[in-house]
Amino acid sequence: MKHYRQQLGGSDVDINVVERDEDIDAFHDWLVTAPHLLGFDTETTGLDIYSPGYEVRLAQFGDHRTAYVLRVEQHAEAVKWALRSGHRFVVHNYAFDGLVVDRHLGVTVEELAPNVVDTHILAHLVDPRQQAEGGIGTGLKPLAQHYVDRNASDGQKELQAEFRAIGANKATGWAKINIDNPVYELYAGLDPILAVRIHDELALALKDYDIEHLVEFEHELQRVLMLMQRRGIRIDVPWTSELRAELQGEAEHYRAIAARYGVSNINSTKQISEALLGMGETLTEHTASGAYKVDKSVLQGLADLDANWKPLETRDSNPLAEAVLKAKRSEKWDTAYLGAFLDLRDADDRLHPTIGGLQARTGRMSISHPPLQQLPSSEWRIRRSMIADPGQVIIAADYSQVEMRVLAALCQDPNLVDAIKSGTDLHDYTARMVFGEDFTSKQRKIAKSVGFGKVYGGGAATITRQTGAPLAQVKEAIAAYDATFPGIKRLGHDLQRQTGYGSLPVITPSGRRLPLDRDRTYAATNYLVQSTARDLLAQALVDMDSAGLGEHLLLPVHDEIIAQCPEADADEVLRGIAECMDGDFMGIPIVSDPEKYGRSWGHGYGAED
DNA sequence: ACGACGCGCCAC
DNA sequence: AAACGTGGCGCGTCGT
Numbered sequence: 001m002k003h004y005r006q007q008l009g010g011s012d013v014d015i016n017v018v019e020r021d022e023d024i025d026a027f028h029d030w031l032v033t034a035p036h037l038l039g040f041d042t043e044t045t046g047l048d049i050y051s052p053g054y055e056v057r058l059a060q061f062g063d064h065r066t067a068y069v070l071r072v073e074q075h076a077e078a079v080k081w082a083l084r085s086g087h088r089f090v091v092h093n094y095a096f097d098g099l100v101v102d103r104h105l106g107v108t109v110e111e112l113a114p115n116v117v118d119t120h121i122l123a124h125l126v127d128p129r130q131q132a133e134g135g136i137g138t139g140l141k142p143l144a145q146h147y148v149d150r151n152a153s154d155g156q157k158e159l160q161a162e163f164r165a166i167g168a169n170k171a172t173g174w175a176k177i178n179i180d181n182p183v184y185e186l187y188a189g190l191d192p193i194l195a196v197r198i199h200d201e202l203a204l205a206l207k208d209y210d211i212e213h214l215v216e217f218e219h220e221l222q223r224v225l226m227l228m229q230r231r232g233i234r235i236d237v238p239w240t241s242e243l244r245a246e247l248q249g250e251a252e253h254y255r256a257i258a259a260r261y262g263v264s265n266i267n268s269t270k271q272i273s274e275a276l277l278g279m280g281e282t283l284t285e286h287t288a289s290g291a292y293k294v295d296k297s298v299l300q301g302l303a304d305l306d307a308n309w310k311p312l313e314t315r316d317s318n319p320l321a322e323a324v325l326k327a328k329r330s331e332k333w334d335t336a337y338l339g340a341f342l343d344l345r346d347a348d349d350r351l352h353p354t355i356g357g358l359q360a361r362t363g364r365m366s367i368s369h370p371p372l373q374q375l376p377s378s379e380w381r382i383r384r385s386m387i388a389d390p391g392q393v394i395i396a397a398d399y400s401q402v403e404m405r406v407l408a409a410l411c412q413d414p415n416l417v418d419a420i421k422s423g424t425d426l427h428d429y430t431a432r433m434v435f436g437e438d439f440t441s442k443q444r445k446i447a448k449s450v451g452f453g454k455v456y457g458g459g460a461a462t463i464t465r466q467t468g469a470p471l472a473q474v475k476e477a478i479a480a481y482d483a484t485f486p487g488i489k490r491l492g493h494d495l496q497r498q499t500g501y502g503s504l505p506v507i508t509p510s511g512r513r514l515p516l517d518r519d520r521t522y523a524a525t526n527y528l529v530q531s532t533a534r535d536l537l538a539q540a541l542v543d544m545d546s547a548g549l550g551e552h553l554l555l556p557v558h559d560e561i562i563a564q565c566p567e568a569d570a571d572e573v574l575r576g577i578a579e580c581m582d583g584d585f586m587g588i589p590i591v592s593d594p595e596k597y598g599r600s601w602g603h604g605y606g607a608e609d
Numbered sequence: 610a611c612g613a614c615g616c617g618c619c620a621c
Numbered sequence: 622a623a624a625c626g627t628g629g630c631g632c633g634t635c636g637t
Contacts, residue, residue: 160612169611267632269616287616295617332618336630360627364621371629374620403621458625466625519624526626530621534627558621558627 001026004186009149009197015189017069017180024078027061027068031082035063037117037199039192040089042072042097043184045175047354047369049099050232050346056104057179062192069189071179076105083107087115090199092140092191094118095226095357102230109230113223119143119195121218121358122202125211128361129515144194147201152194155187211511218358221538224545224553225355225365232350233372233386233554235341236600240385244342247334254327261320266327269294275320276302299325308378337382340370351386355556357538362531363512365538365556373557377605384602388564394601395552395570397577397594398560401426402533403455409586410509410528413487420588427451434480446474450481454488455529457522488525495524509586510535533559536581536590543580549573562601570596 002017018027031038043058059070059079070079083089083101091097094116101107123143129135136146144152162183163173177184206215258266262275273283273292281302285293297307302321304312311317344351351370359366367373375382388394399405404426408416419429431439431447439447449463460474467474482489495506502518506528512535514527537556544553544561552573555562561581565573574594581592597604 164611265633267617269633328618332631335632336619340630356628362627364627366628368629371619374618374629376619377621453625456625456627459623461623462625520626522624523626530626533621560621 002180002185004182004189006186006190008152008190008193011065013065013067013190013193015067015069015186015193017185017189018071018075018078019180021074024075027070027078027082030066030068031061031085031087034061034066034087037088037090037196038063039067039195039199040083040091040097041188041191041195042100043174043188044100046171047096048344049096049103050350050352051344052347054104055175056100057174058185058188059101060188060192062189062196064193064196067189067193069185072105080105080107083112089116090119090192090195091116092119092143092195092198094120095222095229095355099226099230099352102226109223109226113219113226116219117199117215118219118222119198119202121222122199122206122215124358124363125209125214125218125512126202126205127513127515128358128363133361134517135515140191140194140198143198143202148194148197153187154194155183155190158183159187209511209513211513214511217510217538217542220542222357224541224550225357225556227545227550228553228555229352229355231551231554232346232352234348234350234389235345235385236387237342237345237349240338240341243381243385244334244338247330247338251327251330251334254323254330257323258320258327261323263320263324266324266331272299272320272324276318279318279320281318281321294324296325333376333382337370337375338385341385344370353555360530362514362527362534363538364530364534364558367555367557372555375601380602380605380607382602383605384600384607386601387599391566392564393567393570393599394554394562394564394597394603395574395577395595396560396562396597396604397574397581397592398557399533399537399581400591400593402536402559402590403529404451405588405590406529406532406536406585407455407488407491407525409588410532411485411487411491412586413485413490416485416487417588430481430484433484434477442469443477445469446477447481450474450477453478454481454485455526457520457526491528492522492525495528496521499524508532508535536585537561540577540581544577547576547580549576549580552577 001023002019004015006013039062041060042056044056045054056072059072061068061082072079098109102109120138123138127135131137131142141154162177162181163169168176255266263271265271272294283292285298287293299321302318303325304315304317306312353367353372354369356366405420408420419426427444427448431444434447435443446467446469449467453463460478463474464471499506499516502516502521505513505515506524507513508528508531512531514531516524552563552565554564578592578594583590600607
């Protein structure tokens with residue numbers, strides 16, 4: 001047995017590294033007398049749990065002052081035994097380690113999840129802000145520094161130095177570092193101890209908030225999301241490869257055109273602005289640092305295109321602007337999406353994206369590796385890469401105008417409630433109230449933008465920029481909007497007053513605490529609405545799992561659920577999904593729009609067989 | 610060479 | 622009085 005002793009938060013901690021088979025006896029002896037609640041952590045070769053060749057290298061258990069580090073290759077049975085020993089475990093970000101032991105040790109999410117408390121979830125419920133936003137932070141390091149020891153480290157920096165010493169980097173070091181490297185072993189052992197100590201402090205903080213139901217709910221949701229991540233989603237490799245080749249060809253074609261105008265690097269804003277000025281174009285917008293702005297909207301203007309890439313026919317299209325726009329788009333779609341699909345797939349051509357259940361300040365979920373919540377929706381080709389399992393079809397259900405409905409429920413403005421309950425198009429209703437019976441399509445667009453502005457906290461200037469309508473007209477529309485729906489404005493005022501203008505958090509109907517930034521208290525309405533809409537979708541996911549629909553679920557996308565099922569069952573499964581999503585929220589009907597897509601996700605966006 | 614950071618752009 | 626929210630990620634730039 002190898003030992004390390006270290007000071008942590010004013011007391012000594014002991015880290016024991018199991019080296020030989022006889023050391024396991026000491027681990028056994030410790031575990032059977034150890035506290036019921038133990039910290040657990042793993043060290044692995046990387047983050048891509050499902051990639052070929054992936055390995056879990058170390059497994060660590062610990063209490064407040066003692067940790068055992070086990071090498072999984074040697075002592076996998078002891079690790080499994082410990083995980084099944086009836087203890088409860090504290091894990092920081094169980095969504096990761098839980099899937100690691102599910103995939104690589106066969107200790108499943110189903111058996112372990114009920115015995116786990118995740119400090120990431122607790123931390124987010126105490127304070128969802130990152131350090132940079134003025135919060136405590138939700139990572140192991142900031143939590144350790146805040147709750148355990150001002151000088152605590154999660155070892156990332158120290159390990160990075162070790163990686164460098166062996167000619168590795170952050171990406172390769174975790175797989176390459178010697179398994180008996182002392183820095184590696186020490187920090188591996190510290191992590192479960194930190195998790196336990198952080199847990200106790202967070203549990204104490206949560207006691208005051210009376211949100212035990214949220215703690216339980218978020219763990220339940222996490223389990224459902226982990227099963228979705230484990231299931232993964234199949235990709236059509238030949239389609240993806242062919243589309244890549246096509247987009248790469250397009251990018252190359254347009255790069256060559258740009259090069260003819262002196263732009264050798266289409267990502268260099270400097271080259272682009274200089275070349276455009278050289279062609280006699282006038283650039284009027286500047287970036288924050290004073291450089292000429294040549295972003296998408298500026299280039300679209302020069303290329304005579306509107307925001308939807310449709311010709312405006314107001315001028316001759318600048319060929320350089322057009323070439324840069326198209327080259328950039330093709331390149332981004334190729335690398336950020338299609339390339340990632342192929343790189344991140346497992347041996348069975350499935351993606352297992354990381355689904356963060358409690359990610360944004362508002363609790364909104366995120367999906368990364370690859371980022372499947374942000375695939376282009378303007379066309380179907382990228383989404384066409386995601387396909388249903390054999391014999392199945394992709395189905396989806398999205399909430400209809402969920403944020404406006406939530407806003408109506410929370411502010412109870414009579415006209416807004418009436419507008420939603422009447423079932424008429426909300427933006428038509430608003431335009432009629434604001435501009436009268438004979439409103440034009442332009443006025444409807446303004447009314448729609450004002451509505452979004454209310455949800456996001458935007459003002460007249462932003463709406464002017466978006467719609468192109470004159471400022472005076474936008475201001476008039478906002479005034480009329482406020483007069484029509486006074487409850488929305490009142491909600492914002494009430495929230496700011498109730499929170500002491502940012503000194504207290506906004507509390508959502510679910511009990512979630514949402515701290516405000518003092519210089520942006522106008523965001524209170526948006527936080528409340530966004531978070532509550534998220535809670536509705538999260539509850540629907542948990543309900544679907546309880547209703548036996550879990551096996552169909554693929555992805556959550558903010559206000560919609562992507563799923564799959566055998567074609568013959570599509571109507572029935574969609575009905576079940578709708579039953580979980582739909583309902584009454586504070587007197588406002590929440591309704592979803594279920595749809596059968598077809599063989600691929602792209603089939604919901606225009607792809608055909 | 611690597612990593613932190615700002616910008617821009619994709620989504621809802 | 623006015624103030625557009627939440628993410629992920631690839632690129633270029635800059636600092637180590």
